[in-house]
Amino acid sequence: MNPESAALATTVDPGHLTLLIVVLPILVSVIPLIASLRDVSAGWVTAAAALAVNLALTVALAASLFLTGDRLIRYEIGGIPVPHGIELVADGLSILVVLLVSLVAFTVLIYTRTQGPRGNAFYSAYLLLTGGLLGVSLTGDLFNLYVFLEITGLAAYALVASGDTGRGAYAALKYMLVGTVGASLYLIGVGYAFLATGTLNMADLERQLSAVGYGDPLVITAFAFLVMGLAVKAALYPVHTWQPDAYSSAPTGVAAYVSALVSTVAVYALARVVLSVYTVDFLDHHGDLQALVIYFAAVSIVAGSVLAVYQSDVKRMLAYSSVSQFGLIVAAFAIANPNAVYGGLLQLIGHGVAKGALFVGAGVFAVAYGARKVEDYEGIAHRSPYAAAAFAVLAFTLVGAPPTVGFMGKWYVGVGAVESGFLAVAAVIFFSTLLTLAYVVRLVDRMYFGRPTRNPLLADGGGDDAGDGQGVTHGILVVLAVAAVVGFLMGPFASEIQALVQPTMEALT
C-alpha cells in the first residue's frame, strides 16, 4: 500500500470508509445531470474523478481490513445499534468483490472515453450502478440488500438501453421484466425470514434462524425464495434467457461493465445469504436442499457451455459462457467446504476480470474491423497482435488453463467437490472445461492460424501491423493488458490471497 492510504487507514475509523465508498458514487451521480441543465459536458471528468477517489478509498479500506486480525470491519450507519439499525460489513469475502467493482468501474470508464456511449445521463447511470454494486457488496442487512439490488437493476436496465438501437431497448425491457421478478422473489424470501425471526440484520439472522430451528417451514421457504430470486439475477439456466440478449445488444462499454460485475455481485449476495445468513449448519441439516442447489447449478454449468459452443456471434458466445461460469461458482458456494468456497471466490473475481476484458476485446475488433462473428476473427492476430494476445490469454483464463486464475479456481472447486463427495460435480467441471476449450480454441485458432488475406474484413487494409487498427487507442490496450496480467498472475498468487482471507473463510465454513 502507498504511504498516503496507510496514513488514512490509521487516522480514520475504517468503518467510515465503508460508508463513504457506497455513498460517494451515488451522491456524485447527480452532478452530471445538473451539469446537463447548463449544457456542460462534465460527465466523464466527474465520473473519472469520483471513481479514482473511490478506488483509492477501497484500497485504503482493504489495507486497514487486512491489518485486523479477524478480517472484519462492522459499521453501524447513523450510530443506530444493530439489529435495529443498518450496518455495513467488510470482510475477506466482500473486500475482494469491492476491489473488483472499483477497479473494473474505473478501467471500463477509460474505455468509454473514446468508444462511448457518451452523454451526461450515461455517466450518471454509470455512477449510480457503481454505487449500487458497492452497496450490495458491503451491506449487512437483508432488506438493504434488496434496495441496492434494485438500484443496481434500474441503472443496469437503463445502461443496456443506452445504445441508439431499438434492439437494445427491447433487450433492456426483457432484462427488466425478468430481473424485477427475481428481485421480488428475493423480497418475498426476506419477508418469510422476517416473519420467522423478526430481524433483518444478517449477523442477527444467523443466530435467530438457528434459534427458530432449521426445520421450521418459514425458514425453509425463505431459503427457497432467497436462492431462487438471486439465481434469476445471476442468470443461471433456465432463468438465464434475459442475459445473452442484454449483453449482446448493449453498447460494448456497458456490456463489459455489466457482464463483469452485475451478475457477479448477485452471486456474491447468494453466497452471503447461503454462507453468512443460513450457514453451513443449515446445509448440513438439509442435505437434500444442498444437493438440489448444487445439481441445479451443475445443470447450468453444462447447459451454458453447450449453448456457447453453438453460437456464431462472439458476444453471445461470451454471454452463454457466463451462464456456465456462474453455475460453477454457485455450486462451489453451495458445497460450502473451505476449498470449494475459496475456489468459488477466486473464480468469481477471475471471471469478472476476464469476462469484462473479453467484451472490451470483442468491442475493439468490432470497431476496428467490423468483426462480430467467429469466422470474422480469421487472421485477426496478424493485424492486431497486442489486442489479440491479451484476448487469447483472457480466453484461456476462461477455460482454466494453468497457471491462470481460472485454473486455480476450478482446481479448488474440484478438490472441494471431491472432498464433500460430490464426484458428479467434479466430473461436470471437467466435461464443461472441455466444452469451453472447444469454443475458445475455435476462436483463438482462427485468430492466429487463419490467413488475414482470406478474411474480407481485413482485405482492405483495415488497420496496420503496428497500430492494432483504427479506433484502438493505447488506453484500451492498457486496459486489456492489465486485465490479462491480473487474470494470469492471480493464479500463481492464489495461496497468498488465500492466506489474506483465511480468517473470513474459517468464519464462513
Next chain:
Amino acid sequence: MIEEFIARHYHVAFIVVLAIGLYMLIESGNLVKKVIGLNIFQMSVFLFFTTAAYVEGGGPALVGPESVPGEHSNPLPHVLILTAIVVGVSLTSLALALVVRVYREYGTLDEDRLEEVMAGEP
C-alpha cells in the same frame, strides 16, 4: 382444510394475486400488458408484507398523545413496503419509457411481431 384457508385468506389472496401477475407477465404478448402484469406481481408482495404486519385488534404504533393502549401492528414491514413501492414506481416508469422507445422504433408492441422484425435486421 377449508377453515385453514379461510383463516389465512390474506395469504391465499397474496398467492392468487402473485399467480395472476406472473401469468399475465408470461402469457400476454403485449408489452404494456406485461408491464401491468409485473405491477400486479409486485403488488402481491406489498400485500404479503402489509397483511403479515397486521395484529388482530392492534392499533397503529404511535408514540405520544395519539398513542393507543394495547397491542400494535408491526410498523417495520409497512415502512419496508413504502420503500419497495418507491422502487416499484421507478421500475414502472423506466419500463414504460422503454416501451415507448420500442414502439417508436418498430411501430408495434406485440412480442411475436417484434421478434419477427428483429430477425430481419442485420
